[in-house]
Amino acid sequence: MFSGSPATVSLSFRRRAVTRLTAVAVAATVLAACSSGNDTTSTGPAKDADPASVTGTLRVLTPSYGTSTVGKQSLQKVIDTFHKTYPKVKVEADNATFDNLNQKISTALAGGEGYDVYVTGIGWIPPFASKGLYADLSKFGFTEETLGKDFNSAMYDAVQYGGKIYGVPLIASPKLVAYRKSMFRKAGLDPDKPPTTWAQLRSYAKKLTERDGSGKLKRAGLDFWAAPGQLTQPYISFLGSLGGTQYAKSGKPAFNDAKGVKAAEFVTDLIEKDKVTDFGYVSSDTTALVLKGKAAMGFAGGYIDCSEKTGVGQDVCDDLGFFNITEDRPAMFTGGQVASVASASKLQAAAYTFVQVMSSLEAESEIAKLNFAVPARQGATADDPAGQFVLQNLKYAAFQGGSTGYLDTRTKFGPALDEIVLGKKTAKSALDALAQDER
Helix, strand or coil, X not given: CCCCCHXXXXXXXXXXXXXXXXXXXXXXXXXXXXXXXXXCCCCCCCCCCCHHXXXXXXXXXXXXXXXXXXXXXXXXXXXHHHHCCCCCEEXXXXXXXXXXXXXXXXXXXXXXXXXXXXXXXXXXHHHHHCCCCECCHHHHCCCHHHHHHHECHHHCHHHEXXXXXXXXXXXXXXXXXXXXXXXXXXXXXXXXXXXXXXXXXXXXXXXXXXXXXXXXXXXXXXXXXXXXXXXXXXXXXXXXXXXXXXXXXXXXXXXXXXXXXXXXXXXXXXXXXCCCCCCCCCCCCCCCHHHHCCEXXXXXXXXXXXXXXXXXXXXXXXXXXXXXXXXXXXXXEEEEXXXXXXXXXXXXXXXXXXXXXXXXXXXXXXXXXXXCCEECECCCCCXXXXXXXXXXXXXXXXXCCCCCCHHHHHHHHHXXXXXXHCCCCCHHHHHHHHHHHHC
16 A cells, blocks of 8 residues: 555545445345345346337446536437337436446446446446456347457456456547647747657657746746646556557566556656646646646547537647557557446446447547547547547557556556656655555
8 A cells, every 4th residue: 555644545445335235235246146036247138129118217327428518418318319229218317427436337237236237437347347247248249349340459458357347449539749830939849740759758758848037937837737646647658668568468467567666756856857748737627737838748539629618629639640650659548438337237238228328439539539539439520630630649548447456556656756846755665665565
């Protein structure tokens, strides 16, 4: 366990308790379902004989739509399409956030009120599939062949565990690196040649950083788009560019190997030695600083609204270029969302139909815009420059997760990186402690 203030330790304990409660609740739910006289856990119907006559309430947990008017309208389209097949099944949607998603799952299961459809993130499949929460989708005919035919190949590993498929890809949500061409020109850098090595990136970032006479930051040379506790995703890009992964294929921690340590040390050097940005520096409205002109290079989302009314404007979009963090190979941190069917659901066929509707290209396109992402479907297009770059570069995706204990480590990883950057721990000791805590 990492050290910290009493408040930090208390928060860490509560988060760990939630994760463990989830594991216990899932196991209890699966056991109850297996002992039921109407077992649908492993042998449930793959298809309802007459969907139009099926009744009941389908409970859906999703962070995909939010609470905006546009989000509610997009969700309603999915429900309306689903009702064309299952007109008598009521849909009860719970709009979660990734901050409370795990807690909602554990609370629902502990109370015996699990959901029928779960939408979770990249890296979430192993922790829950290993406890039996999700149905193997092959029972519905969703196989590797289907996955390969219909979805971007970058998403394959994200929906599988133990050789079985437990989720349908919805969106890929990367953090790419953008830069301002005009700022490159003013600094004497070629706007058509972004950095292609760590050494170049470091040199460019230092040259592009502006501070006043007192040392106050006027413009970041490289913005991490990360408040305190949120450096994990940029770190994953640097780790991926070394050919490293957060976890080995066996599921054991790999982030504390030589590559993991090197990536953490490089991020630390950029912030603390080179002063290309200030630790935890973010805009008040959370917009990526490179889009606001407060950073010459910086991490940004995979969708950028170029409209004058609601977005950054066409002039800003025309001034943007994009690149992957590159050292031994290019890498782009990529999160995303996947949809799963509950193994204990009494409406499994209906739940899978709902997932199919959610994963249509039209529905995924709407989810993508709501989440600064791109659809996971083959044939997806983007009408913004960031999305176009992402679709061309998803083969360089670097993911979080890969371990059954990932959700517990996920809450600790950012604070541990903070301790490294702030000099409270060495990279090796902080990452070793995380790895040890997961065993």
